[in-house]
Amino acid sequence: MAKLGTKKRPVIVWVHSDEKAKYVAEKCTEHGWQFIIGFEPDKPEDISDLEKMLNPSAPIVSVKVARNEPCQCGSGKKYKKCCGSGGVLTT
Numbered sequence: 001m002a003k004l005g006t007k008k009r010p011v012i013v014w015v016h017s018d019e020k021a022k023y024v025a026e027k028c029t030e031h032g033w034q035f036i037i038g039f040e041p042d043k044p045e046d047i048s049d050l051e052k053m054l055n056p057s058a059p060i061v062s063v064k065v066a067r068n069e070p071c072q073c074g075s076g077k078k079y080k081k082c083c084g085s086g087g088v089l090t091t
Contacts, residue, residue, distance in 0.1 A: 003073030
């Protein structure tokens with residue numbers, strides 16, 4: 001799937017007013033994103049694509065824990081005897 005904001009997958013928004021359309025156009029142009037603006041006065045505004053681009057979610061980072069390190073859950077036990085044992089976490 002193409003990245004949002006590109007020619008193959010532009011930012012698509014539905015707005016009610018010219019002011020909102022100008023705001024969307026300015027933000028997209030400022031960042032170099034491709035966009036399509038539609039006017040739908042009978043339906044709710046949808047600017048979710050623009051919001052996704054302006055506020056991207058942070059990537060999930062996994063942390064590797066060695067078996068003999070203290071467990072990150074705060075139990076005080078070694079990881080291999082706590083969360084790394086495959087059992088249920090109890091604190």
